[in-house]
Amino acid sequence: MIDPSTGRDGELAARVASLERERRQVYEDAQREADTVFAQYQLSQLLASGDALEPLAAAVLAEIARATGAATSALWLGPPTTGPLRLVALAGPPPPDTLPDTFDAVPSVAAWAEAHGWSGVTLEETRDLADHVIERAAIGFLGIRPSEHGALDGGHARYLALIRRELAITFRAAQLRSSLARERATLAAILEGASDAIVAVDADLRVVQVNAAASRLLRIDAAAASGAACRDVLGCQLPATGGPGEERLRCGDACPFGEVLATGRAIAAREQTVRARGPATVPVAASYAPTVGGAVGAVAVIRDLRPSLALDQMKSSFVAAVSHELRTPLALISGYTQSLLHLDLDEQTARRHLEQIEDAVARLTELVDQILDTSQLESDRLAIHRSPMALQTLIRSFVEEQRALQGAPPIALVLADGLPSIDGDPARIRQVLANLVANSTKYAGPGARITLSARRLDAHTVVVTVADDGIGIDPAERDQVFERFYRGRSVRESPIRGSGLGLYLCRRLLEAHGGWIRIDATVRGTSISFGLPVVEDPDDALQEESRA
Amino acid sequence: MSIRGSEVADGPPQAATAGSASLQSIDRYIRRASVLIARHEALLDRLDVALGDGDHGSNMGIGLRTVIRTLDETPPAARPTDAGTLLRQIGHGLVSSVGGASGPLYGTAFIEAGFYLADVARFDTATVAEAFEVAARALARRGRCSVGDKTILDALDPAARAIREAADRGEPLSVAMRLATGAAARGMRATTPLVARRGLALRLGERSRGHRDPGATSCFLLVLAMASDGRARRPT
Numbered sequence: 189m190i191d192p193s194t195g196r197d198g199e200l201a202a203r204v205a206s207l208e209r210e211r212r213q214v215y216e217d218a219q220r221e222a223d224t225v226f227a228q229y230q231l232s233q234l235l236a237s238g239d240a241l242e243p244l245a246a247a248v249l250a251e252i253a254r255a256t257g258a259a260t261s262a263l264w265l266g267p268p269t270t271g272p273l274r275l276v277a278l279a280g281p282p283p284p285d286t287l288p289d290t291f292d293a294v295p296s297v298a299a300w301a302e303a304h305g306w307s308g309v310t311l312e313e314t315r316d317l318a319d320h321v322i323e324r325a326a327i328g329f330l331g332i333r334p335s336e337h338g339a340l341d342g343g344h345a346r347y348l349a350l351i352r353r354e355l356a357i358t359f360r361a362a363q364l365r366s367s368l369a370r371e372r373a374t375l376a377a378i379l380e381g382a383s384d385a386i387v388a389v390d391a392d393l394r395v396v397q398v399n400a401a402a403s404r405l406l407r408i409d410a411a412a413a414s415g416a417a418c419r420d421v422l423g424c425q426l427p428a429t430g431g432p433g434e435e436r437l438r439c440g441d442a443c444p445f446g447e448v449l450a451t452g453r454a455i456a457a458r459e460q461t462v463r464a465r466g467p468a469t470v471p472v473a474a475s476y477a478p479t480v481g482g483a484v485g486a487v488a489v490i491r492d493l494r495p496s497l498a499l500d501q502m503k504s505s506f507v508a509a510v511s512h513e514l515r516t517p518l519a520l521i522s523g524y525t526q527s528l529l530h531l532d533l534d535e536q537t538a539r540r541h542l543e544q545i546e547d548a549v550a551r552l553t554e555l556v557d558q559i560l561d562t563s564q565l566e567s568d569r570l571a572i573h574r575s576p577m578a579l580q581t582l583i584r585s586f587v588e589e590q591r592a593l594q595g596a597p598p599i600a601l602v603l604a605d606g607l608p609s610i611d612g613d614p615a616r617i618r619q620v621l622a623n624l625v626a627n628s629t630k631y632a633g634p635g636a637r638i639t640l641s642a643r644r645l646d647a648h649t650v651v652v653t654v655a656d657d658g659i660g661i662d663p664a665e666r667d668q669v670f671e672r673f674y675r676g677r678s679v680r681e682s683p684i685r686g687s688g689l690g691l692y693l694c695r696r697l698l699e700a701h702g703g704w705i706r707i708d709a710t711v712r713g714t715s716i717s718f719g720l721p722v723v724e725d726p727d728d729a730l731q732e733e734s735r736a
Numbered sequence: 737m738s739i740r741g742s743e744v745a746d747g748p749p750q751a752a753t754a755g756s757a758s759l760q761s762i763d764r765y766i767r768r769a770s771v772l773i774a775r776h777e778a779l780l781d782r783l784d785v786a787l788g789d790g791d792h793g794s795n796m797g798i799g800l801r802t803v804i805r806t807l808d809e810t811p812p813a814a815r816p817t818d819a820g821t822l823l824r825q826i827g828h829g830l831v832s833s834v835g836g837a838s839g840p841l842y843g844t845a846f847i848e849a850g851f852y853l854a855d856v857a858r859f860d861t862a863t864v865a866e867a868f869e870v871a872a873r874a875l876a877r878r879g880r881c882s883v884g885d886k887t888i889l890d891a892l893d894p895a896a897r898a899i900r901e902a903a904d905r906g907e908p909l910s911v912a913m914r915l916a917t918g919a920a921a922r923g924m925r926a927t928t929p930l931v932a933r934r935g936l937a938l939r940l941g942e943r944s945r946g947h948r949d950p951g952a953t954s955c956f957l958l959v960l961a962m963a964s965d966g967r968a969r970r971p972t
Contacts, residue, residue, distance in 0.1 A: 222840075222844070222878065223877070223878060223880075226837075226840050226878050226879070227880070229837065229840070230837060230879075230934075230935065233836075233837065233935075233936055234936065234938065234939060237936065237939055239939055243939055243941075244939065246939075246941075247938045247939035250933075250938060251938060254880050254933075254934075255880065
């Protein structure tokens with residue numbers, strides 16, 4: 189036994205007690221170290237989860253609050269680019285002080301935190317500048333409001349110091365991930381929304397991606413196209429030079445993709461044909477460019493030339509039609525003028541000739557007006573002067589004028605009672621009516637029966653219909669007839685000439701009024717209806733509301 | 737001196753033996769535990785898919801097999817001679833070979849229980865109750881968790897309480913362990929409706945509700961392995 193009263197034994201006892209204290213201290217230090225390491229490990233697991241910024245920040249703050257005994261913790265983070273710091277997440281009960289949502293810079297948050305009794309750490313990211321120079325930049329602040337049990341101790345401060353670099357990297361990465369996801373979504377939307385076909389290939393000329401327009405043009409779905417040889421997807425007519433089993437699917441020197449990959453230079457608008465999954469080849473204009481950044485490859489933007497070729501075709505037929513339309517009255521005017529000048533005509537014949545000339549001039553004027561209106565429409569300069577007007581009155585006066593015209597077919601008028609006022613340009617509405625009736629007269633012949641009717645469709649719309657019993661319009665062409673220069677098949681095949689502008693003008697004029705026009709389904713003949721918005725009567729609106 | 741599991745433990749106990757019987761029973765126990773966990777590895781992985789990263793069963797299985805191989809490969813002269821040292825050796829093995837957070841957590845529980853057992857001479861219900869309590873407190877401290885956080889502790893704590901109550905009533909160890917198994921099972925099942933407040937499942941928030949905690953499930957299996965001796969009962 190050791191007797192502490194004796195000198196040497198007492199020294200030994202004191203030494204044993206000291207060793208025991210030291211041993212205990214070592215044990216406690218080891219425990220604390222293990223706790224810190226484990227806390228760090230658990231935090232690292234959360235940080236590695238790859239979650240989006242907000243849920244990640246919420247989980248991390250909860251974890252940090254648990255580790256430090258914080259009452260409330262909050263994270264303010266600046267954007268990857270310049271801008272104010274935003275409160276990203278808050279854990280724990282709301283603090284007594286109102287938390288600012290934004291701060292202009294990290295020092296402001298730190299100052300606010302200190303003034304309100306918060307602790308915290310500045311989150312810094314390091315940027316590798318040239319020549320191994322590292323720049324440190326504060327990107328955010330993690331604020332901790334200690335619980336009532338007291339301020340953070342040294343262990344907590346150490347824990348925060350250990351994790352702050354990892355936090356900065358992870359939160360910044362989460363921000364960049366989400367902005368990358370947004371950018372990708374935007375790019376995907378642009379790609380998918382593009383009206384031109386886009387085909388991307390890799391260095392081996394295998395398709396990497398096609399957009400929706402390419403799927404439509406080439407009649408292949410995106411999944412089937414991916415990984416396929418570009419010559420199969422585009423239906424290339426060029427002979428392949430690569431033998432079986434060869435990696436590169438070069439189609440000889442004429443392959444534009446091959447050219448772009450070989451030279452690294454873009455090719456602007458090359459006209460060629462592609463063969464969609466069908467028998468016919470499609471004329472296209474395609475631009476090729478090397479892929480910038482990332483994997484080696486090339487992208488083609490392919491425009492289907494069929495619509496513009498069709499438009500060219502329509503313009504040519506328009507020019508032909510207009511030339512004819514111009515020439516016929518001009519020939520008449522010329523002929524009658526010659527007669528008047530050189531023949532000694534009796535007064536009655538001379539007058540008839542003059543009337544014929546007047547008629548031809550009217551036809552010419554109408555045609556020139558149509559062309560003028562079209563060109564104004566194209567340049568958005570068509571003038572519409574709208575004012576509230578009684579549609580009923582306009583239609584009646586129009587029909588009376590038509591009936592007064594010599595040789596015009598009879599028009600049956602069916603007007604519903606109580607037609608409301610419309611907000612329109614009387615001259616333009618009259619122009620639409622004249623055009624529709626002229627069409628009926630032209631295509632239904634002199635014996636045509638034309639009916640003009642108007643009724644109220646609902647509280648907001650008046651519908652006017654012009655119907656005849658003429659040759660009718662092919663239902664397949666219902667929409668096309670309202671396009672400029674388009675002439676229906678039945679009239680193209682008839683000797684009746686026209687500019688293909690009348691119905692186009694009608695549609696554009698009505699659309700300018702907030703209205704619409706359509707071909708009605710009929711058993712025989714043609715029925716065209718157009719709708720116009722009524723002038724809203726405040727009393728009507730009130731009544732309707734009370735009925736509802 | 738024993739660790740009472742206060743916020744900071746009093747320090748490691750001095751070495752003492754609890755007898756060779758307890759040494760052998762712990763050796764048999766860890767082998768049974770390894771077999772039981774191996775049988776349920778797929779279940780534990782499946783439970784972990786919902787709440788963690790889907791590898792709790794594999795981690796536990798691999799870790800326990802490694803622990804047993806290490807025990808087997810230790811030369812006889814270097815093998816632990818008391819239950820406490822063996823438990824600590826198992827604990828250190830779990831820390832270093834079970835992946836994920838469960839390694840350090842179970843390891844801590846075994847190590848601290850080992851420190852306690854090194855200090856006791858008898859291996860009875862009261863001793864085991866204390867060892868379980870020490871283990872539960874150590875695990876709660878290291879994981880900074882409480883009962884109801886949807887963790888291992890939700891099965892371990894009720895098991896410790898059940899053994900303590902049995903000890904207070906003077907029940908034999910076999911009865912106490914059966915009661916502990918029932919308590920651990922109830923604790924494990926009770927984790928299903930809870931919202932996770934610790935570990936990877938923390939980030940799931942409300943979405944963690946409705947899934948049984950894989951940690952509580954493996955803890956139930958570890959308690960169950962202790963309750964059975966792996967032998968068939970003869971009809972009496």
